[in-house]
Amino acid sequence: MERALEVERRLAHRYSEASLALQFSSPLQLLVAVILSAQCTDARVNAVTPSLFARFPRVTDLARAPLDELEELVHSTGFYRNKAKTIRACCADLVARFAGDVPRSLHDLVSLPGVGRKTANMVLGNAYGIPGLAVDTHVKRVAGRLGLTEGDEAGDIERQLCDLLPENRWTAFSNGMILFGREVCTSRSPGCSTCPLVDVCVSA
DNA sequence: CTCCCGATAT
DNA sequence: ATATCAGGAG
Numbered sequence: 725m726e727r728a729l730e731v732e733r734r735l736a737h738r739y740s741e742a743s744l745a746l747q748f749s750s751p752l753q754l755l756v757a758v759i760l761s762a763q764c765t766d767a768r769v770n771a772v773t774p775s776l777f778a779r780f781p782r783v784t785d786l787a788r789a790p791l792d793e794l795e796e797l798v799h800s801t802g803f804y805r806n807k808a809k810t811i812r813a814c815c816a817d818l819v820a821r822f823a824g825d826v827p828r829s830l831h832d833l834v835s836l837p838g839v840g841r842k843t844a845n846m847v848l849g850n851a852y853g854i855p856g857l858a859v860d861t862h863v864k865r866v867a868g869r870l871g872l873t874e875g876d877e878a879g880d881i882e883r884q885l886c887d888l889l890p891e892n893r894w895t896a897f898s899n900g901m902i903l904f905g906r907e908v909c910t911s912r913s914p915g916c917s918t919c920p921l922v923d924v925c926v927s928a
Numbered sequence: 929c930t931c932c933c934g935a936t937a938t
Numbered sequence: 939a940t941a942t943c944a945g946g947a948g
Contacts, residue, residue, distance in 0.1 A: 759946090761945080763933075763934090764943060764945095765936075765942095801934070802935070803945090803946095810946080838947080861942085911941080911943085912938070
């Protein structure tokens with residue numbers, strides 16, 4: 725399947741190597757930002773994280789943060805009760821089991837409350853430079869339309885895509901697919917008229 | 929499979 | 939009005 729490599733090459737040309745719309749300045753901040761990004765735009769997350777991290781700068785602060793205060797700070801991202809609870813529980817777990825550090829393995833990351841494969845791979849790739857291919861709603865949709873993957877299950881799609889690409893391209897690929905899915909191949913409209921991938925797409 | 933849930937584009 | 943948004947837990 726040469727098409728996957730061609731798609732990756734064009735996405736890499738279109739976007740810078742580690743292009744990510746979420747703002748963060750540490751692995752912990754990225755972890756929290758990705759938890760907040762569930763069913764929410766990155767712009768909305770970026771609007772709340774500065775005040776969140778100003779109020780609770782350290783992992784120990786987040787681990788002991790009053791729930792109602794946390795809920796208020798993340799309210800506009802939706803699912804705010806779950807997210808507040810999850811962030812606090814996750815940070816408490818980081819303190820209890822990992823000396824307050826964000827782990828560098830998929831196994832450990834996924835063991836944290838509120839952290840699934842998508843969040844774990846995002847942190848591995850973008851905070852640590854460890855190969856990780858995050859499959860979110862955009863990657864799932866765009867890869868399916870391009871004809872790179874079959875099926876609808878995220879874990880399945882992750883495996884298929886990882887098989888098609890070298891490890892050192894996994895993170896850039898998923899970052900690029902996500903931005904591309906936001907800008908061009910959106911859920912509402914594939915945008916084929918201005919798509920730079922029409923010639924390698926089975927759905928165009 | 930359902931629930932969590934506000935903000936935005938269409 | 940409604941579909942969708944960098945998901946994960948029970």
